[in-house]
Amino acid sequence: MVDAIVPGVQKRSSLSLKQVESVLCSLPRRRFERPRIDLEQYVTSAHVAARVAACAVSRSGEVPERVVDLGTGTGMLAAAVVLHGCPVAVGVDVDVDALRLARENGQHLRRQSVHKPEHSVMDWIQADVVDGVPLSPKTFEVAVMNPPFGTRHRAVDMAFWDVACTLATDAVYTMHKSSTREYVLRRARRAGHDAQVLAEVRFDLPASYRFHRQASADVAVDLWRVRLR
Known part of the structure; x- marks a missing residue:
């Protein structure tokens, strides 16, 4: 549970935190159809997403x-x-199939009159975050992400971190394994950013791939806020 870290916020949305979580639970395409191990694809739960987004806004x-x-x-x-009330959200992913699911979720929100076109925009870009995103630097106030943790490709999470810091002007909200906490903190300090762990989140990762022998795995993950300078 990460409820304790969610501060007060002047919102355009009238939805409460619990209502946002409930709406996210109703999305029809929350799980990957064929998760790709090379991309370390695991679903961000509605509980975690609602609370990370509340911090970000x-x-x-x-x-x-x-x-x-x-x-x-x-x-x-x-x-x-x-x-939570943000007017414009842009999602970037290299996986075309994942983006199809994301678009369907966005369309579902529009049909349910929860996400109104006249009030907000959701856009999707197919691109490899590490190799290059077709977006201008400092285009967004805030970046959010649940990046791959680097179990398949070493330090890919920090490559995502670098891109996020390039695109955002104010802050980055990101998640990394708690075991990397000291390294992440040193990396942030070298870049001159003010980084803080807001919470330790327990990720219950279900068995998604054939080589998984356990039904699920409990992973400790830090939620970071990086204030950019």
Whole structure:
């Protein structure tokens, strides 16, 4: 549970935190159809997405105008920031199939009149975050992400971190394994950023791939807020 870290926020949305979580639970495409191990694809739960997004839109009591979600997958974080009142959310992912699911989730919100076109925009970009995103630097106030943790490709999570810091002007909200905490902190300090662990989140990762022998795995993950300078 990460409820304790969610600050007060001046919201455009009338939805409460619990209502945002409930709407996210109703999305029809929350799980990957064929998860790709090379991309370390695991679903961000509605519980976690709702609370990470609530932190991201707090921004000193004001909702950011534009948020980018890197490695968006099925679009859970992008949907969550819009439900919390952000006018523009852009999700980026290299996987075309994942983006199809994210688009379907966005369309579902529109049909349910939860995400109204006249009030907010959800857009999706197919691109490899590490190799290059076709977006101008400092285009967004805030970046959010649940990046691959680097179990298949070493340090890919920090490559995502670097791109997020390039695209955002104010802050990055990101998740990394708790076991990497000291390294992440040193990396942030070298870059001159103010990084803080807001919470340790327990990820219950279900068995998604054939080589998984356990039904699920409990992984400790840090939720970071990086204030950019």
